[in-house]
Amino acid sequence: MPIGGNLDVAKEILRGVAQAQDEINRSGGINGKLLQVAIANDDNDPNLAQQVASQFVKDSRILAVVGHNASNASIAAAPTYQQGELVMISPTSFAQNLSGIGSYVFRTVPNIGSQAEQLAAYTLKTARKTNIAICADSKSIDNQSFRDELVKNITAGGGKINPTNCDLSAANFNSTVMMSQLISSGADSLVLAPYIGRINKALELAAANQGKLTLFASPTLYTFQTLKEGKGDINGMVITVPWHPTAIPNNPFSQNAAKLWGGTVNWRTATAYDATTAITKGLQQSNNREELQKVLHSPSFSVNGATGQIAFQPSGDIKGKAILVKVQPKSNSATGYDFAPL
Structure with a gap:
């Protein structure tokens, strides 16, 4: 998260992660285990993003990553996640050259x-x-x-x-x-x-x-x-x-977010929620990093999120409309x- 570089944006993303975490843990967790979230600051700096990625890859407790924010950081970190076989789902990086960069790299923001x-x-x-x-x-x-x-x-x-x-x-x-x-x-x-x-x-x-x-x-x-x-x-x-609170009528995400955070949220919160939701859904069907990656790439994988149905294309992208x-x-x-x- 760009905690030092842009605190407002970091908060927007973390709200989505926290909301998904709260919902999954209130419903019993992932196969009986509570979802734990570790937060790291990369300041949207490519060099720092690479360092953070290396630390995550080495930590066997980390099963997936929601991040990074700016494409500059995501593109720099992606090869490390790919080589270390650790799933990365960026909720906000919309650069075209992130598409298909690696089989362990996904994103929940639609193609720009x-x-x-x-x-x-x-x-x-x-x-x-x-x-x-x-x-x-x-x-x-x-x-x-x-x-x-x-x-x-x-x-x-x-x-x-x-x-x-x-x-x-x-x-x-x-x-x-x-x-x-x-x-x-x-x-x-x-x-x-x-x-x-x-x-x-x-x-x-x-x-x-x-x-x-x-x-x-x-x-x-x-x-x-x-x-x-x-x-x-x-x-x-x-x-x-890619999203607005009124985009999908009767979607509970917007109402739940307003109650939880005391006001409306924006698209970064929604796509971060979707990234976390996709990971938790995938972990319910897998036991390790490699299995999670295969589940997310499966044509049968889908889950309802803030922006609609989440299903990943072979490139790691999702379909979405502006x-x-x-x-x-x-x-x-x-x-x-x-x-x-x-």
Whole structure:
């Protein structure tokens, strides 16, 4: 978990793990044994993630791992889990090159292609934007995948990508100067795709925008930090996400989460819950790491989770669809704003 790097995101993920743990233990555990969870901090740092993975592999008490958060960390750690034959299920890493990286590597966040496709269609057909600028983070593998998929879908749909190079990780990045360049180049909309640890850069750009360009964003910006710091600057911004509390009517997860945590939760909590639920379901049918991996890959394996039915493809991915949400004012929200489904 990125406990030192982004505590809010770490909490979002840990809530999902804890909720699944609480439910399984209240129902008698896994074949009579209580599920125990060990928490490690990797700060979303690839080197630290590799060290954590090595420690987990050596510890025979660890039967599976829920993590890591950022794709930079997951991709760095994945070979260690694969070589050590320890199941890793990332609930949040959506980079394309994590797909099929190893038979012990899974994830419960849907392929980013479906999310980029949905946002591209909305941008072109509903918002009717014709000159779309994208400000991504060149050091974020997740959002580079998102950018590539978005460009592909916008281009295929007949849209135009603004040629201005906007890199949120650039050492000399200046939001005011960048906005001036984007507007001068004819952009009529702006897609924000920051690294999870540099959300502040995207919010600075949103503030400099002053409502001139219509805002869109990758799933990374679905955070409490976005609402707390962005406020009116991001009002109306549309974000593509893999889950929303209202996505599945009558799904008990959302109601149980609200009771347990005292409010609504976001997609990272849902996908972390699903990762933990998949592991516990798999462990009910297995006795060791190797057997768990085989159970999860079995065509007959499935379990109901927060996002729907969880079943893994040969690549380790799950099938899923995107949901679009929009930042809107909300009087009873702690920030005065909330993410509302479109």
